[in-house]
Amino acid sequence: xxxxxxxxxxxxxxxxxxxxxxxxxxxxxxxxxxxxxxxxxxxxxxxxxxxxxxxxxxxxxxxxxxxxxxxxxxxxxxxxxxxxxxxxxxxxxxxxxxxxxxxxxxxxxxxxxxxxxxxxxxxxxxxxxxxxxxxxxxxxxxxxxxxxxxxxxxxxxxxxxxxxxxxxxxxxxxxxxxxxxxxxxxxxxxxxxxxxxxxxxxxxxxxxxxxxxxxxxxxxxxxxxxxxxxxxxxxxxxx
Amino acid sequence: xxxxxxxxxxxxxxxxxxxxxxxxxxxxxxxxxxxxxxxxxxxxxxxxxxxxxxxxxxxxxxxxxxxxxxxxxxxxxxxxxxxxxxxxxxxxxxxxxxxxxxxxxxxxxxxxxxxxxxxxxxxxxxxxxxxxxxxxxxxxxxxxxxxxxxxxxxxxxxxxxxxxxxxxxxxxxxxxxxxxxxxxxxxxxxxxxxxxxxxxxxxxxxxxxxxxxxxxxxxxxxxxxxxxxxxxxxxxxxx
Numbered sequence: 001x002x003x004x005x006x007x008x009x010x011x012x013x014x015x016x017x018x019x020x021x022x023x024x025x026x027x028x029x030x031x032x033x034x035x036x037x038x039x040x041x042x043x044x045x046x047x048x049x050x051x052x053x054x055x056x057x058x059x060x061x062x063x064x065x066x067x068x069x070x071x072x073x074x075x076x077x078x079x080x081x082x083x084x085x086x087x088x089x090x091x092x093x094x095x096x097x098x099x100x101x102x103x104x105x106x107x108x109x110x111x112x113x114x115x116x117x118x119x120x121x122x123x124x125x126x127x128x129x130x131x132x133x134x135x136x137x138x139x140x141x142x143x144x145x146x147x148x149x150x151x152x153x154x155x156x157x158x159x160x161x162x163x164x165x166x167x168x169x170x171x172x173x174x175x176x177x178x179x180x181x182x183x184x185x186x187x188x189x190x191x192x193x194x195x196x197x198x199x200x201x202x203x204x205x206x207x208x209x210x211x212x213x214x215x216x217x218x219x220x221x222x223x224x225x226x227x228x229x230x231x232x233x234x235x236x237x238x239x
Numbered sequence: 240x241x242x243x244x245x246x247x248x249x250x251x252x253x254x255x256x257x258x259x260x261x262x263x264x265x266x267x268x269x270x271x272x273x274x275x276x277x278x279x280x281x282x283x284x285x286x287x288x289x290x291x292x293x294x295x296x297x298x299x300x301x302x303x304x305x306x307x308x309x310x311x312x313x314x315x316x317x318x319x320x321x322x323x324x325x326x327x328x329x330x331x332x333x334x335x336x337x338x339x340x341x342x343x344x345x346x347x348x349x350x351x352x353x354x355x356x357x358x359x360x361x362x363x364x365x366x367x368x369x370x371x372x373x374x375x376x377x378x379x380x381x382x383x384x385x386x387x388x389x390x391x392x393x394x395x396x397x398x399x400x401x402x403x404x405x406x407x408x409x410x411x412x413x414x415x416x417x418x419x420x421x422x423x424x425x426x427x428x429x430x431x432x433x434x435x436x437x438x439x440x441x442x443x444x445x446x447x448x449x450x451x452x453x454x455x456x457x458x459x460x461x462x463x464x465x466x467x468x469x470x471x472x473x474x475x476x477x478x
Contacts, residue, residue: 221382222347
Protein backbone atom coordinates (compact mmCIF):
# COMPACT_ATOMS: atom_id res chain seq x y z
CA UNK A 1 0.00 0.00 0.00
CA UNK A 2 1.27 3.49 -0.81
CA UNK A 3 2.28 5.43 2.30
CA UNK A 4 -0.21 7.98 3.58
CA UNK A 5 0.85 11.50 2.57
CA UNK A 6 0.61 14.41 4.97
CA UNK A 7 1.11 17.97 3.75
CA UNK A 8 2.57 20.37 6.32
CA UNK A 9 1.51 24.00 6.39
CA UNK A 10 4.85 25.23 7.75
CA UNK A 11 8.13 23.44 7.10
CA UNK A 12 9.34 22.23 10.52
CA UNK A 13 13.02 22.55 11.46
CA UNK A 14 14.87 20.32 11.92
CA UNK A 15 13.45 18.05 9.19
CA UNK A 16 16.08 15.34 8.88
CA UNK A 17 16.65 11.64 9.40
CA UNK A 18 16.01 11.07 13.11
CA UNK A 19 13.67 14.08 13.56
CA UNK A 20 10.30 13.49 15.17
CA UNK A 21 7.56 15.70 13.74
CA UNK A 22 4.28 16.19 15.60
CA UNK A 23 1.24 16.55 13.36
CA UNK A 24 -1.81 18.35 14.79
CA UNK A 25 -5.14 19.70 13.54
CA UNK A 26 -7.13 18.37 10.61
CA UNK A 27 -4.25 16.38 9.13
CA UNK A 28 -3.80 14.49 12.42
CA UNK A 29 -7.53 13.88 12.81
CA UNK A 30 -7.83 12.72 9.19
CA UNK A 31 -4.90 10.29 9.61
CA UNK A 32 -6.21 8.90 12.92
CA UNK A 33 -9.97 8.82 12.32
CA UNK A 34 -10.49 8.50 8.58
CA UNK A 35 -7.37 6.64 7.49
CA UNK A 36 -7.19 4.82 10.85
CA UNK A 37 -3.39 4.77 10.85
CA UNK A 38 -1.80 2.84 13.68
CA UNK A 39 1.62 2.97 15.26
CA UNK A 40 4.18 1.78 12.74
CA UNK A 41 2.18 2.89 9.67
CA UNK A 42 4.29 4.24 6.81
CA UNK A 43 3.80 7.94 6.03
CA UNK A 44 5.33 10.67 3.87
CA UNK A 45 5.51 14.26 5.11
CA UNK A 46 5.49 17.04 2.48
CA UNK A 47 6.41 20.54 3.69
CA UNK A 48 5.80 21.91 0.16
CA UNK A 49 9.41 22.90 -0.54
CA UNK A 50 10.40 19.81 -2.50
CA UNK A 51 11.39 17.73 0.53
CA UNK A 52 9.60 14.47 1.27
CA UNK A 53 10.13 13.05 4.73
CA UNK A 54 9.71 9.27 4.64
CA UNK A 55 9.00 7.63 7.96
CA UNK A 56 6.57 5.91 10.30
CA UNK A 57 3.99 6.79 12.92
CA UNK A 58 5.57 6.59 16.39
CA UNK A 59 2.62 7.59 18.55
CA UNK A 60 -1.04 8.62 18.22
CA UNK A 61 -2.74 10.64 20.92
CA UNK A 62 -5.79 12.69 21.69
CA UNK A 63 -5.61 15.60 24.11
CA UNK A 64 -7.83 18.57 24.84
CA UNK A 65 -6.58 20.24 21.63
CA UNK A 66 -7.51 17.25 19.47
CA UNK A 67 -5.55 14.52 17.78
CA UNK A 68 -1.77 14.41 17.52
CA UNK A 69 0.47 12.15 15.48
CA UNK A 70 4.19 11.77 16.10
CA UNK A 71 6.10 10.79 12.96
CA UNK A 72 9.71 9.66 13.02
CA UNK A 73 11.60 10.59 9.84
CA UNK A 74 13.87 7.88 8.47
CA UNK A 75 15.08 9.63 5.33
CA UNK A 76 14.44 12.83 3.42
CA UNK A 77 14.02 12.67 -0.36
CA UNK A 78 14.16 15.75 -2.57
CA UNK A 79 11.82 16.15 -5.54
CA UNK A 80 13.06 18.37 -8.37
CA UNK A 81 10.77 21.28 -9.25
CA UNK A 82 8.81 21.14 -12.51
CA UNK A 83 10.80 22.56 -15.44
CA UNK A 84 10.40 25.27 -16.59
CA UNK A 85 9.77 27.02 -13.30
CA UNK A 86 6.95 29.25 -14.46
CA UNK A 87 5.93 32.38 -12.57
CA UNK A 88 2.73 34.10 -13.57
CA UNK A 89 2.27 37.77 -12.78
CA UNK A 90 -1.27 38.72 -13.68
CA UNK A 91 -3.67 41.51 -13.12
CA UNK A 92 -6.06 39.94 -10.58
CA UNK A 93 -9.46 38.94 -11.99
CA UNK A 94 -12.48 39.97 -9.98
CA UNK A 95 -14.17 38.03 -7.20
CA UNK A 96 -14.10 34.26 -7.09
CA UNK A 97 -12.37 34.06 -10.47
CA UNK A 98 -9.08 34.91 -8.76
CA UNK A 99 -9.42 31.96 -6.39
CA UNK A 100 -10.49 29.67 -9.21
CA UNK A 101 -7.40 30.75 -11.16
CA UNK A 102 -5.00 30.04 -8.30
CA UNK A 103 -6.57 26.62 -7.91
CA UNK A 104 -6.15 25.81 -11.62
CA UNK A 105 -2.58 27.14 -11.76
CA UNK A 106 -1.67 24.80 -8.91
CA UNK A 107 -3.04 21.84 -10.87
CA UNK A 108 -1.12 22.56 -14.06
CA UNK A 109 2.16 22.93 -12.17
CA UNK A 110 2.87 26.68 -12.21
CA UNK A 111 5.53 27.56 -9.59
CA UNK A 112 4.24 30.97 -8.45
CA UNK A 113 1.52 33.55 -8.95
CA UNK A 114 1.84 37.24 -8.11
CA UNK A 115 -0.53 40.18 -8.55
CA UNK A 116 0.61 42.53 -11.31
CA UNK A 117 -0.40 46.15 -11.02
CA UNK A 118 -0.56 47.41 -14.61
CA UNK A 119 -1.79 50.81 -15.76
CA UNK A 120 -5.39 49.65 -16.19
CA UNK A 121 -5.49 47.13 -13.34
CA UNK A 122 -8.61 47.67 -11.24
CA UNK A 123 -8.27 44.98 -8.56
CA UNK A 124 -5.53 45.45 -5.95
CA UNK A 125 -5.62 42.52 -3.51
CA UNK A 126 -4.97 43.56 0.07
CA UNK A 127 -2.72 41.68 2.44
CA UNK A 128 -5.64 39.67 3.86
CA UNK A 129 -6.64 38.57 0.38
CA UNK A 130 -3.12 37.37 -0.40
CA UNK A 131 -3.13 35.36 2.82
CA UNK A 132 -6.40 33.78 1.77
CA UNK A 133 -4.96 32.99 -1.66
CA UNK A 134 -1.97 31.44 0.05
CA UNK A 135 -4.29 29.09 1.92
CA UNK A 136 -6.08 28.21 -1.34
CA UNK A 137 -2.73 27.57 -3.04
CA UNK A 138 -1.69 25.38 -0.16
CA UNK A 139 -4.92 23.38 -0.23
CA UNK A 140 -4.82 23.01 -4.04
CA UNK A 141 -1.16 21.94 -3.88
CA UNK A 142 -2.14 19.18 -1.45
CA UNK A 143 -5.09 18.06 -3.54
CA UNK A 144 -3.01 17.58 -6.66
CA UNK A 145 -0.04 16.03 -4.85
CA UNK A 146 2.58 18.75 -5.43
CA UNK A 147 5.87 18.39 -3.57
CA UNK A 148 6.42 22.10 -4.28
CA UNK A 149 3.64 24.36 -3.06
CA UNK A 150 2.37 27.07 -5.44
CA UNK A 151 3.84 30.32 -4.06
CA UNK A 152 1.72 33.47 -3.86
CA UNK A 153 2.86 37.10 -4.21
CA UNK A 154 4.08 39.62 -3.41
CA UNK A 155 3.99 41.05 -6.96
CA UNK A 156 3.97 44.75 -7.83
CA UNK A 157 4.07 47.05 -10.84
CA UNK A 158 5.62 46.56 -14.26
CA UNK A 159 9.02 47.83 -13.04
CA UNK A 160 9.10 45.14 -10.42
CA UNK A 161 7.86 42.47 -12.87
CA UNK A 162 10.68 43.31 -15.30
CA UNK A 163 13.34 43.79 -12.62
CA UNK A 164 14.76 40.27 -12.44
CA UNK A 165 17.17 38.53 -14.74
CA UNK A 166 14.97 35.91 -16.38
CA UNK A 167 13.08 35.53 -19.68
CA UNK A 168 9.72 37.32 -19.66
CA UNK A 169 6.75 36.76 -21.99
CA UNK A 170 3.71 39.03 -22.11
CA UNK A 171 0.32 37.62 -23.09
CA UNK A 172 -1.30 39.98 -25.61
CA UNK A 173 -4.22 39.31 -27.94
CA UNK A 174 -2.63 41.71 -30.46
CA UNK A 175 0.71 39.87 -30.35
CA UNK A 176 2.15 37.06 -32.43
CA UNK A 177 1.56 33.33 -32.03
CA UNK A 178 3.73 31.99 -29.22
CA UNK A 179 7.02 30.59 -30.35
CA UNK A 180 10.07 31.72 -28.47
CA UNK A 181 13.31 29.79 -28.44
CA UNK A 182 14.70 31.63 -25.42
CA UNK A 183 11.70 30.62 -23.37
CA UNK A 184 11.61 27.09 -24.75
CA UNK A 185 15.08 26.40 -23.35
CA UNK A 186 14.94 28.45 -20.14
CA UNK A 187 14.77 26.90 -16.69
CA UNK A 188 12.78 29.79 -15.28
CA UNK A 189 10.24 31.92 -17.11
CA UNK A 190 7.92 34.73 -16.09
CA UNK A 191 4.60 35.20 -17.88
CA UNK A 192 2.74 38.52 -17.61
CA UNK A 193 -1.03 38.68 -18.14
CA UNK A 194 -2.57 42.13 -18.44
CA UNK A 195 -5.81 43.61 -17.11
CA UNK A 196 -9.27 43.19 -18.68
CA UNK A 197 -8.84 46.73 -20.00
CA UNK A 198 -5.69 45.51 -21.81
CA UNK A 199 -2.10 46.77 -21.82
CA UNK A 200 -1.63 50.49 -22.42
CA UNK A 201 0.27 51.74 -25.46
CA UNK A 202 3.12 52.77 -23.15
CA UNK A 203 3.31 49.25 -21.72
CA UNK A 204 3.37 47.69 -25.19
CA UNK A 205 6.09 50.09 -26.32
CA UNK A 206 8.12 49.17 -23.28
CA UNK A 207 7.80 45.43 -23.91
CA UNK A 208 8.89 45.94 -27.51
CA UNK A 209 11.86 48.10 -26.51
CA UNK A 210 13.02 45.42 -24.07
CA UNK A 211 12.55 42.69 -26.69
CA UNK A 212 9.91 40.98 -24.55
CA UNK A 213 7.73 38.87 -26.84
CA UNK A 214 4.03 39.75 -26.82
CA UNK A 215 2.30 36.49 -27.56
CA UNK A 216 -1.28 35.74 -28.50
CA UNK A 217 -3.04 32.51 -27.82
CA UNK A 218 -6.10 31.53 -29.78
CA UNK A 219 -8.34 33.68 -31.92
CA UNK A 220 -10.79 34.84 -29.25
CA UNK A 221 -10.98 37.23 -26.36
CA UNK A 222 -10.04 35.42 -23.14
CA UNK A 223 -10.66 36.51 -19.60
CA UNK A 224 -7.59 36.81 -17.36
CA UNK A 225 -7.97 33.46 -15.62
CA UNK A 226 -8.55 31.53 -18.85
CA UNK A 227 -5.63 33.26 -20.59
CA UNK A 228 -3.35 32.45 -17.65
CA UNK A 229 -4.20 28.74 -17.71
CA UNK A 230 -4.15 28.42 -21.51
CA UNK A 231 -0.87 30.27 -22.12
CA UNK A 232 0.85 28.66 -19.12
CA UNK A 233 -0.13 25.22 -20.43
CA UNK A 234 1.50 25.97 -23.78
CA UNK A 235 4.64 27.53 -22.29
CA UNK A 236 5.12 24.61 -19.89
CA UNK A 237 4.59 21.97 -22.55
CA UNK A 238 7.85 20.81 -24.10
CA UNK A 239 7.44 17.78 -26.23
CA UNK B 240 -15.97 53.09 -35.28
CA UNK B 241 -16.25 49.32 -35.40
CA UNK B 242 -19.76 48.15 -36.32
CA UNK B 243 -21.93 46.97 -33.43
CA UNK B 244 -22.03 43.17 -33.36
CA UNK B 245 -25.24 41.29 -32.69
CA UNK B 246 -25.18 37.56 -32.00
CA UNK B 247 -28.27 35.65 -33.11
CA UNK B 248 -29.56 32.69 -31.14
CA UNK B 249 -31.03 30.95 -34.15
CA UNK B 250 -29.67 31.36 -37.67
CA UNK B 251 -32.44 33.06 -39.69
CA UNK B 252 -33.23 31.91 -43.23
CA UNK B 253 -32.85 33.52 -45.67
CA UNK B 254 -29.65 35.23 -44.54
CA UNK B 255 -28.33 36.82 -47.74
CA UNK B 256 -27.60 40.13 -49.35
CA UNK B 257 -30.97 41.91 -49.45
CA UNK B 258 -32.48 40.02 -46.48
CA UNK B 259 -34.01 42.06 -43.67
CA UNK B 260 -33.52 40.47 -40.25
CA UNK B 261 -35.64 41.56 -37.28
CA UNK B 262 -33.81 41.51 -33.96
CA UNK B 263 -35.92 41.21 -30.78
CA UNK B 264 -35.37 40.64 -27.07
CA UNK B 265 -32.28 41.61 -25.10
CA UNK B 266 -30.08 42.15 -28.15
CA UNK B 267 -32.56 44.67 -29.58
CA UNK B 268 -32.97 46.43 -26.25
CA UNK B 269 -29.20 46.57 -25.74
CA UNK B 270 -28.65 48.01 -29.23
CA UNK B 271 -31.40 50.61 -28.85
CA UNK B 272 -31.05 51.65 -25.22
CA UNK B 273 -27.42 51.03 -24.25
CA UNK B 274 -25.61 51.45 -27.56
CA UNK B 275 -28.20 54.02 -28.72
CA UNK B 276 -27.96 52.90 -32.34
CA UNK B 277 -29.93 54.99 -34.81
CA UNK B 278 -31.26 54.28 -38.28
CA UNK B 279 -28.36 53.88 -40.66
CA UNK B 280 -25.94 52.60 -37.97
CA UNK B 281 -23.53 49.89 -39.21
CA UNK B 282 -24.00 46.48 -37.64
CA UNK B 283 -22.74 42.92 -38.01
CA UNK B 284 -25.03 39.96 -37.40
CA UNK B 285 -23.43 36.69 -36.23
CA UNK B 286 -25.63 33.58 -36.34
CA UNK B 287 -22.76 31.53 -34.86
CA UNK B 288 -22.21 29.31 -37.91
CA UNK B 289 -19.32 31.27 -39.40
CA UNK B 290 -21.47 33.71 -41.37
CA UNK B 291 -21.23 37.43 -40.66
CA UNK B 292 -24.03 39.56 -42.07
CA UNK B 293 -22.75 43.08 -42.69
CA UNK B 294 -25.42 45.75 -42.95
CA UNK B 295 -27.22 48.70 -41.44
CA UNK B 296 -30.15 49.43 -39.13
CA UNK B 297 -33.27 50.13 -41.22
CA UNK B 298 -35.79 50.73 -38.45
CA UNK B 299 -36.02 50.79 -34.65
CA UNK B 300 -39.32 50.26 -32.87
CA UNK B 301 -40.88 49.50 -29.55
CA UNK B 302 -44.08 47.51 -29.27
CA UNK B 303 -45.85 45.65 -26.48
CA UNK B 304 -43.27 42.84 -26.72
CA UNK B 305 -40.33 45.25 -26.35
CA UNK B 306 -37.76 46.68 -28.71
CA UNK B 307 -37.25 45.55 -32.29
CA UNK B 308 -34.47 46.34 -34.71
CA UNK B 309 -34.71 45.75 -38.47
CA UNK B 310 -31.33 45.17 -40.07
CA UNK B 311 -30.80 45.10 -43.82
CA UNK B 312 -27.98 42.79 -44.89
CA UNK B 313 -25.70 44.16 -47.59
CA UNK B 314 -23.21 41.33 -47.77
CA UNK B 315 -22.46 38.04 -46.03
CA UNK B 316 -18.85 37.24 -45.11
CA UNK B 317 -17.73 33.78 -44.09
CA UNK B 318 -15.19 33.28 -41.31
CA UNK B 319 -13.14 30.09 -41.45
CA UNK B 320 -13.35 27.91 -38.34
CA UNK B 321 -10.35 27.73 -36.03
CA UNK B 322 -7.91 24.98 -37.08
CA UNK B 323 -7.71 22.35 -35.76
CA UNK B 324 -11.40 21.86 -35.17
CA UNK B 325 -11.16 20.38 -31.70
CA UNK B 326 -13.99 18.39 -30.15
CA UNK B 327 -13.76 17.53 -26.47
CA UNK B 328 -15.67 14.56 -25.13
CA UNK B 329 -15.31 14.55 -21.38
CA UNK B 330 -16.85 12.92 -18.39
CA UNK B 331 -18.90 15.81 -16.93
CA UNK B 332 -17.44 17.38 -13.78
CA UNK B 333 -19.84 17.93 -10.92
CA UNK B 334 -21.96 21.00 -10.26
CA UNK B 335 -20.88 24.44 -11.40
CA UNK B 336 -17.52 23.14 -12.61
CA UNK B 337 -19.23 21.82 -15.74
CA UNK B 338 -20.57 25.27 -16.60
CA UNK B 339 -17.24 26.90 -15.82
CA UNK B 340 -15.55 24.41 -18.15
CA UNK B 341 -17.92 25.10 -21.05
CA UNK B 342 -17.30 28.82 -20.58
CA UNK B 343 -13.51 28.38 -20.65
CA UNK B 344 -13.59 26.01 -23.64
CA UNK B 345 -15.52 28.66 -25.59
CA UNK B 346 -12.82 31.22 -24.82
CA UNK B 347 -9.90 29.07 -25.96
CA UNK B 348 -11.62 28.23 -29.25
CA UNK B 349 -12.73 24.62 -28.88
CA UNK B 350 -15.35 23.71 -31.52
CA UNK B 351 -17.57 21.36 -29.53
CA UNK B 352 -18.05 19.70 -26.17
CA UNK B 353 -19.97 16.49 -25.57
CA UNK B 354 -20.59 14.44 -22.42
CA UNK B 355 -18.65 11.18 -22.44
CA UNK B 356 -20.10 8.29 -20.51
CA UNK B 357 -17.10 6.19 -19.47
CA UNK B 358 -17.13 3.15 -17.20
CA UNK B 359 -16.57 5.20 -14.04
CA UNK B 360 -18.51 8.33 -15.05
CA UNK B 361 -20.84 9.39 -12.25
CA UNK B 362 -22.53 12.48 -13.74
CA UNK B 363 -24.99 11.93 -16.57
CA UNK B 364 -26.39 15.29 -17.69
CA UNK B 365 -30.10 15.17 -18.52
CA UNK B 366 -31.62 16.83 -21.52
CA UNK B 367 -32.47 19.98 -19.54
CA UNK B 368 -28.89 20.30 -18.38
CA UNK B 369 -27.60 20.07 -21.95
CA UNK B 370 -30.03 22.80 -22.99
CA UNK B 371 -28.73 24.97 -20.17
CA UNK B 372 -25.14 24.27 -21.25
CA UNK B 373 -26.11 25.22 -24.78
CA UNK B 374 -27.26 28.62 -23.52
CA UNK B 375 -24.00 29.07 -21.58
CA UNK B 376 -22.00 28.12 -24.68
CA UNK B 377 -24.00 30.61 -26.70
CA UNK B 378 -23.47 33.42 -24.20
CA UNK B 379 -19.74 32.64 -23.83
CA UNK B 380 -19.35 32.51 -27.61
CA UNK B 381 -20.83 36.00 -27.82
CA UNK B 382 -18.68 37.35 -25.02
CA UNK B 383 -15.46 36.27 -26.65
CA UNK B 384 -16.52 37.25 -30.18
CA UNK B 385 -16.68 33.81 -31.81
CA UNK B 386 -18.11 33.62 -35.31
CA UNK B 387 -18.59 29.89 -34.71
CA UNK B 388 -20.59 29.03 -31.63
CA UNK B 389 -19.29 26.30 -29.31
CA UNK B 390 -21.53 23.29 -29.99
CA UNK B 391 -22.84 21.15 -27.12
CA UNK B 392 -23.60 17.41 -27.12
CA UNK B 393 -25.03 14.97 -27.70
CA UNK B 394 -22.12 12.68 -26.68
CA UNK B 395 -22.43 9.09 -25.52
CA UNK B 396 -20.32 6.13 -24.53
CA UNK B 397 -16.83 5.13 -25.62
CA UNK B 398 -18.20 3.25 -28.66
CA UNK B 399 -19.83 6.41 -29.88
CA UNK B 400 -16.75 8.54 -29.11
CA UNK B 401 -14.56 6.23 -31.18
CA UNK B 402 -17.09 5.70 -33.97
CA UNK B 403 -16.10 8.52 -36.33
CA UNK B 404 -13.25 8.70 -38.77
CA UNK B 405 -10.97 11.30 -37.16
CA UNK B 406 -7.84 11.31 -35.00
CA UNK B 407 -8.60 10.73 -31.32
CA UNK B 408 -6.38 11.51 -28.32
CA UNK B 409 -7.14 10.37 -24.76
CA UNK B 410 -5.94 12.44 -21.80
CA UNK B 411 -4.40 10.10 -19.25
CA UNK B 412 -2.13 10.95 -16.32
CA UNK B 413 -0.40 7.56 -16.76
CA UNK B 414 0.26 8.25 -20.45
CA UNK B 415 3.20 9.75 -22.31
CA UNK B 416 3.95 13.45 -22.85
CA UNK B 417 1.80 14.77 -25.68
CA UNK B 418 3.49 14.70 -29.04
CA UNK B 419 1.52 13.26 -31.89
CA UNK B 420 2.27 14.01 -35.50
CA UNK B 421 -1.07 12.75 -36.76
CA UNK B 422 -2.88 15.18 -34.50
CA UNK B 423 -0.47 18.04 -35.20
CA UNK B 424 -1.38 17.97 -38.87
CA UNK B 425 -5.07 17.05 -38.65
CA UNK B 426 -7.87 19.48 -39.44
CA UNK B 427 -10.20 17.87 -36.98
CA UNK B 428 -9.29 16.20 -33.69
CA UNK B 429 -11.27 14.64 -30.85
CA UNK B 430 -9.91 14.76 -27.30
CA UNK B 431 -11.29 12.40 -24.65
CA UNK B 432 -11.05 13.28 -20.96
CA UNK B 433 -11.93 10.55 -18.48
CA UNK B 434 -13.81 10.58 -15.19
CA UNK B 435 -12.40 11.59 -11.79
CA UNK B 436 -12.21 7.87 -11.03
CA UNK B 437 -9.95 7.48 -14.09
CA UNK B 438 -10.14 5.22 -17.14
CA UNK B 439 -10.69 1.54 -16.44
CA UNK B 440 -8.10 -1.04 -17.45
CA UNK B 441 -10.46 -2.21 -20.21
CA UNK B 442 -10.71 1.31 -21.59
CA UNK B 443 -6.92 1.76 -21.57
CA UNK B 444 -6.45 -1.59 -23.31
CA UNK B 445 -8.94 -0.55 -25.94
CA UNK B 446 -7.19 2.78 -26.61
CA UNK B 447 -3.88 0.98 -26.96
CA UNK B 448 -5.33 -1.63 -29.31
CA UNK B 449 -6.74 1.12 -31.53
CA UNK B 450 -3.43 3.02 -31.46
CA UNK B 451 -5.08 5.98 -29.74
CA UNK B 452 -2.37 7.93 -27.93
CA UNK B 453 -2.87 8.29 -24.17
CA UNK B 454 -1.24 11.59 -23.32
CA UNK B 455 -0.32 13.13 -19.99
CA UNK B 456 -0.03 16.80 -19.32
CA UNK B 457 1.98 18.08 -16.42
CA UNK B 458 3.19 16.23 -13.35
CA UNK B 459 0.16 16.71 -11.08
CA UNK B 460 -3.35 15.39 -10.68
CA UNK B 461 -5.79 17.64 -12.57
CA UNK B 462 -9.54 17.83 -12.19
CA UNK B 463 -11.57 17.22 -15.36
CA UNK B 464 -12.20 20.87 -16.19
CA UNK B 465 -8.56 21.89 -15.71
CA UNK B 466 -7.29 18.93 -17.73
CA UNK B 467 -9.70 19.78 -20.56
CA UNK B 468 -8.54 23.40 -20.79
CA UNK B 469 -4.82 22.61 -20.36
CA UNK B 470 -4.65 19.75 -22.86
CA UNK B 471 -6.90 21.51 -25.38
CA UNK B 472 -4.62 24.56 -25.23
CA UNK B 473 -1.60 22.44 -26.05
CA UNK B 474 -3.32 20.47 -28.84
CA UNK B 475 -4.67 23.66 -30.46
CA UNK B 476 -1.34 25.47 -30.29
CA UNK B 477 0.68 25.07 -33.46
CA UNK B 478 3.67 27.33 -33.57
